[in-house]
Amino acid sequence: MPYYHEEVxxxxxxxxxxxxxxxxxxxxxxxxELRYSxxxxxxxxxxxxxxxxxxxxxxxxxxxxxxxxxFLEQYSCELKRPLVYFRNARVLVARLNGLLEGSQHRVKHYxxxxxxxxxxxxxxxxxxxxxxxxxxxxxxxxxxxxxxxIFLEKLSVSGLESLDDLDAGLLIKVLTEPYHPSGYLPxxxxxxxxxxxxxxxxxxxxxxxxxxxxxRPLPSVYSSEEIDRILKAxxxxxxxGKRDYAVLMLVIRLGLRSSDITNLSFSNIDWQHRxxxxxxxxxxxxxxxxxxxxxxAALKDYINSARPDTGSDKVFLAAVxxxxxxxxxxxxxxxxxxxxxxxxxxxxRKSGPHALRMSFATALVNGGAPYTVVTKALGHxxxxxxxxxxxxxxxxxxxxxxxxxxxxxxxxxxxxxxxxV
Numbered sequence: 001m002p003y004y005h006e007e008v009x010x011x012x013x014x015x016x017x018x019x020x021x022x023x024x025x026x027x028x029x030x031x032x033e034l035r036y037s038x039x040x041x042x043x044x045x046x047x048x049x050x051x052x053x054x055x056x057x058x059x060x061x062x063x064x065x066x067x068x069x070x071f072l073e074q075y076s077c078e079l080k081r082p083l084v085y086f087r088n089a090r091v092l093v094a095r096l097n098g099l100l101e102g103s104q105h106r107v108k109h110y111x112x113x114x115x116x117x118x119x120x121x122x123x124x125x126x127x128x129x130x131x132x133x134x135x136x137x138x139x140x141x142x143x144x145x146x147x148x149x150i151f152l153e154k155l156s157v158s159g160l161e162s163l164d165d166l167d168a169g170l171l172i173k174v175l176t177e178p179y180h181p182s183g184y185l186p187x188x189x190x191x192x193x194x195x196x197x198x199x200x201x202x203x204x205x206x207x208x209x210x211x212x213x214x215x216r217p218l219p220s221v222y223s224s225e226e227i228d229r230i231l232k233a234x235x236x237x238x239x240x241g242k243r244d245y246a247v248l249m250l251v252i253r254l255g256l257r258s259s260d261i262t263n264l265s266f267s268n269i270d271w272q273h274r275x276x277x278x279x280x281x282x283x284x285x286x287x288x289x290x291x292x293x294x295x296x297a298a299l300k301d302y303i304n305s306a307r308p309d310t311g312s313d314k315v316f317l318a319a320v321x322x323x324x325x326x327x328x329x330x331x332x333x334x335x336x337x338x339x340x341x342x343x344x345x346x347x348x349r350k351s352g353p354h355a356l357r358m359s360f361a362t363a364l365v366n367g368g369a370p371y372t373v374v375t376k377a378l379g380h381x382x383x384x385x386x387x388x389x390x391x392x393x394x395x396x397x398x399x400x401x402x403x404x405x406x407x408x409x410x411x412x413x414x415x416x417x418x419x420x421v
Contacts, residue, residue, distance in 0.1 A: 020055060020063045021322040023099055024048055030095075042327035047089045049318050050075070056320065065100065068093035119152040120163055127194055147187040163200050171205050185212045203413075219358040220349035222339075227252055227359060229342040230335075239306035240319040244334050246302040247316060247326075249295050251335070251353050255360035255378050256289070257282060258331040258353040265313040269299070280379050287379040 027048075031041050054071045055063065075089050127148060131141040154174040160166060175188065192206035222230070231248060235241040250256045250264075259281035268278045274296055277288045291299075299315075308317055314325035332352040339351045349355060357378070364374045 020052060023063055023096055024322045024324070026099055027092075027095055030099075039328075042329055043085070043088050044092055044095075045318075045324045045327055046329060047085055047092045048322070049320060049324070050089070051092065052320050052322060063096060063100075065093075065097045068096060119149065119156045123163055123195065123200055124148060124152065126198060127191055130194060143183060144187040144190070147181075147184045148191050150184075151188050151191070163195060164202070166201055166205065168203075168205065168208055171209065175210055180212065182212065185210060219362070220351075220355040221359045221362045222344070222349070222355065223359075224363065226342070226344050227356070229344060230338050230356075233338045233342040236301075242298075242302040242306035243316060243319065243326075244338070246298040247331060247334060248338065248356070249298040251331075251356040252360060253295050254289050254291060255357045257357065257379070258328045260287075260379075261331060261353070262314075262316065262326055262328050264315045266315060267313060269315075271296075283379065285379065289377070 027044070028041060031044065051063075051068075051071050054060075054074060055067060058070070060067050072086075072089060072093060075086060124145070128141070128145055131144060151174070155163075155166065155170065158170060158174060160170060171192075175185070189206045189209045189211075192201070192209055193204065195201045196204040196206065231245065231252070234245045234248065236245060247261055250261050251258075254276070256264075256276075257280070260278055263281050264276070264278065268276055270277060274291050275288055276291060277286070279285070280287050303315070307315075308323045310317060310323045312323070312325065316326045317323045318326060318330075335353050335356060336351040339346065361374055361378055364377065
């Protein structure tokens with residue numbers, strides 16, 4: 001069963017000055033000490049920026065619990081702020097009040113247990129060792145092991161005493177449920193293939209395990225005309241507009257991910273050779289991209305005439321104090337905002353940076369760029385992600401159609417076993 005571990009941090013040395021920028025820096029430090037995730041900290045930053053705007057608009061020089069209360073009262077009445085973040089706003093105010101008063105900060109860490117000691121422990125431990133050797137993220141391996149624990153529990157409850165006795169009939173029986181969580185069936189298929197390779201079972205039952213039944217809609221893309229309208233919707237006479245325009249250009253012209261844009265530092269930009277050289281946040285792999293005159297001009301216009309001078313190495317900062325680096329969610333809101341301002345009908349399409357990234361990839365494909373070039377431009381290590389934009393190249397796909405081969409060998413034998421179930 002899962003359990004929770006509670007950790008308490010005393011807010012020593014209370015800061016009673018009410019300086020909002022200093023309180024924000026101290027709060028972020030506390031959150032990192034308590035091992036809050038980067039996404040959660042980004043959510044706090046977003047609400048913190050709204051609080052800073054509220055104080056500036058109402059000529060409140062220093063933060064106090066009464067200022068926090070007024071902020072929450074206004075927030076609950078505003079339609080422009082997402083209601084889903086109201087809880088974040090309440091928690092932020094409570095944390096800031098805690099800093100002022102020196103009170104306790106409690107946080108619960110979720111801890112999950114495994115089923116290693118309950119069902120087929122030898123096979124589970126061997127599988128866990130194999131996963132660890134592949135170098136995947138620990139969270140990915142933990143999720144797969146949790147699914148395998150559930151799968152083996154179902155086998156045990158069904159009366160299976162040895163995995164060597166597992167057959168097609170029992171496998172299909174425990175897998176034919178109307179709904180499986182995302183990733184469950186792929187994890188089971190990987191586990192079954194592992195059992196066969198390691199001789200725990202006699203037949204490769206992964207060949208008949210059902211695949212995850214999930215819809216794969218076509219990627220959301222915007223035409224070149226719509227992209228032009230999005231860029232023209234930006235107000236370049238405002239500081240925030242200059243920043244937003246530079247962000248949009250990095251997505252539209254270079255196809256950069258939002259995480260790489262928010263993490264972009266001045267040390268990543270080679271102005272002389274017009275190159276952006278980064279380690280990608282998502283993959284951990286290096287990526288070097290050249291940029292043209294338009295991207296160069298957009299970046300320099302923001303940096304030289306609109307970017308706050310804070311000493312931060314991050315390129316893109318909030319438009320209002322305390323000038324934190326912008327979050328990934330901020331880039332989503334930014335793109336969605338200008339698509340709406342441009343009057344573009346979304347028609348079921350996504351409206352974040354990834355949609356513009358896919359639009360960049362689609363433009364390359366439609367322009368005749370080889371898939372290897374598109375893959376390299378998007379920063380993919382291999383061809384596992386190429387299917388998303390290959391699916392849009394219908395004329396090329398028609399040339400690749402082949403006849404469905406008849407089943408032979410071990411697969412045909414497994415199908416025969418399955419028909420007898």
